[in-house]
Amino acid sequence: MKQRILSGITPSGKGLHIGNYFGAVKPQVELQDKYETYYFIADLHALTTVKDKETLENNIREVILDYLALGLDPQKCVFFRQSQVPAHAQLAVILANYTPYGQMKRMHAFKDKLQKGVKVVSINMGLFNYPILMAADILLYKPYGVPVGADQKQHVELTRDIAENFNRTYEKKVFPLPKPLIQKETGRVVGTDGKRKMSKSLQNTIGIFEDYRIIERQIMGCFTDPNRIHPTDPGKVEGNPIFIYHDLINQDKDEVEELKRRYRKGQVSDIEVKKRLIAAHKLRFKTARQRRQELKANYQLVEEILAKGAQQAKRIAQQTLAEVYFTLGLGKDSSQKR
Ligand code: AQP
Numbered sequence: 001m002k003q004r005i006l007s008g009i010t011p012s013g014k015g016l017h018i019g020n021y022f023g024a025v026k027p028q029v030e031l032q033d034k035y036e037t038y039y040f041i042a043d044l045h046a047l048t049t050v051k052d053k054e055t056l057e058n059n060i061r062e063v064i065l066d067y068l069a070l071g072l073d074p075q076k077c078v079f080f081r082q083s084q085v086p087a088h089a090q091l092a093v094i095l096a097n098y099t100p101y102g103q104m105k106r107m108h109a110f111k112d113k114l115q116k117g118v119k120v121v122s123i124n125m126g127l128f129n130y131p132i133l134m135a136a137d138i139l140l141y142k143p144y145g146v147p148v149g150a151d152q153k154q155h156v157e158l159t160r161d162i163a164e165n166f167n168r169t170y171e172k173k174v175f176p177l178p179k180p181l182i183q184k185e186t187g188r189v190v191g192t193d194g195k196r197k198m199s200k201s202l203q204n205t206i207g208i209f210e211d212y213r214i215i216e217r218q219i220m221g222c223f224t225d226p227n228r229i230h231p232t233d234p235g236k237v238e239g240n241p242i243f244i245y246h247d248l249i250n251q252d253k254d255e256v257e258e259l260k261r262r263y264r265k266g267q268v269s270d271i272e273v274k275k276r277l278i279a280a281h282k283l284r285f286k287t288a289r290q291r292r293q294e295l296k297a298n299y300q301l302v303e304e305i306l307a308k309g310a311q312q313a314k315r316i317a318q319q320t321l322a323e324v325y326f327t328l329g330l331g332k333d334s335s336q337k338r
Contacts (some may be wrong), residue, residue, distance in 0.1 A: 018322030
């Protein structure tokens, strides 16, 4: 029997960026053949930041199309929307009782906001509780592993702690402990500012499906070697975001090596390196962009995929929830005993 894995994407912005792709989606696509896979759109999580109905609906549609166009195959995986499986919210309410407040205060989703100067009083409880909902998302399916970017490691670790706490309380192994599956090379793709993780909210992304004028602007504006003033100055390749992106995106490895060699010697301009990256991006994502157009034109089919996925997910999720209810003393059987 295949081991099970599960992962999700939050529709909090317009679409996926290359950090999401190389850090999470690409490995998830590759795992479809080896594992029993559950992938979902974490639309309830988006409520922490998106408060406009049309924007939310639009974000959800965009991410669904992105995800499918990038290679998620509904023949191989169960693909669904979190909000269509009520057990996610139900289990989150329960798991909150096995989660220490002190530990929640150390979660980075919350701490990042504080560091950005946001006042505690203006942080909504959805954001504060988001790692608990994420624990519910995961534990419902009792997966062996969760393929995510490095930024999510802490949340998977919290999930393990909650599961352990629950199991210990009832002296029963209801939840197996899931492993974070993080890519060594691509678990944290740096943003175009060259400093921080590529993130929608930091506006340091390179898109995948955006209009090419936007992607060109994103690439042309990318941070490179700050000590290099003229194209004839020898440049630094290691840790230079433009070469990190070439290594990820450009499938012509000879071209990448040639550009690196010339860059080190001061024989190529930043502009040329960036233009070659734009060309490589166009080539790399050409098929996915076409597939996305086709899916968009046939959205009815996409909805059918999601409805079927929700039915399949519900079967597992309901089973786990019933087991949890029973373990707690909320189950049908325990009340019948009285
Ligand atoms: N820069 C990144 N490098 C590697 N992996 C990344 N992921 C996100 N950014 C990077 C991974 O992508 C998956 C989906 O992430 P999400 O939907 O939870 O979005 P996110 O992490 O919140 O992405 P952003 O762009 O950083 O969004 P904002 O700015 O709204 O917080 C996850 O597996 C994530 O690890």
